[in-house]
Amino acid sequence: MRLLLVKTVFIASLAWTLPGCETLSALGGKDNSAKEDEYVGWDDAKFHQQAKEALDNKNYQKAITLYEALEARYPFGDYAAQAQLNVAYAYYKNDDPEAALAAADRFIKVHPRNPNVDYAYYLKGLINYNRGIGFLDRFLPTDSSQRDPGNAKDAYDNFQELIQRFPQSKYVPDARLRMVALRNNMAMYEVHVADFYMRRKAYVAAINRANHIIKDFQRTPAVPHALQIMQEGYRKLGMEDLAADAERVFNLNYPNGIPVADYKEKTMMEETWDAIGMDK
DSSP states (O other): OHHHHHHHHHHHHHHHHHHHHHHHHHHHHHHHHHHHHTTTTOOHHHHHHHHHHHHHTTOHHHHHHHHHHHHHHOTTSTTHHHHHHHHHHHHHHTTOHHHHHHHHHHHHHHOTTOTTHHHHHHHHHHHHHTTTOOTGGGTSOOOGGGSOTHHHHHHHHHHHHHHHHOTTOTTHHHHHHHHHHHHHHHHHHHHHHHHHHHHTTOHHHHHHHHHHHHHHSTTSTHHHHHHHHHHHHHHHTTOHHHHHHHHHHHHHHOTTOSOOOOOOOOOHHHHHHHHTTTTO
């Protein structure tokens, strides 16, 4: 009797649930149809025009949707290659670096001889150059050289590849300037690491890091800092001869002390930031 009752309840539940599922499916089908109908009659030129308009208006998510629809519907059309490149840029501006890099790599692989392929290499550099910059970093004067240098190294390599493959590209001058900034930041990151070791009395590790700076990051603002760390580190270890050598090299190359960067006058926010030591 109990088994019969359970079966009855189960069958009744199915009878109640299935119509609901059909209703939901019907509703879902209507939504999908509505989305499909939105693009009925659009040729590739129409997709390109609307996507470009969305991109210009900074509606990046809409631009991504339209460019991907264009590529899916007209994979061999006149605008397909440009759509692949533009969607990479749209992902970049939409703060989706992984998707942007994947799209740029795909464009390079599929269109290695495209006249605009140099931009894909340049865009990869830009994506990595700006990775790791959070919301606060855009508005507060934080020290970018204290961030993990992984993305900076990737960006440097991207720009270097652009220059090697396309030395005449119009993007090369900007890439070179960014590479200088990246190299300076990577060198100063090493200074922060060496200083960290000094403060924890790991003098040998600090000296090794300073040596690395002098060897691999010549002609960067980090070199005089590295020489000073070497002086102090050798003195802490009782190696006065080596400390004197480091001091002699420093005085020979920097008789007026560590050069001060010729930056614009600091804002009140930057002065406050430095005063409370937020970058220490």
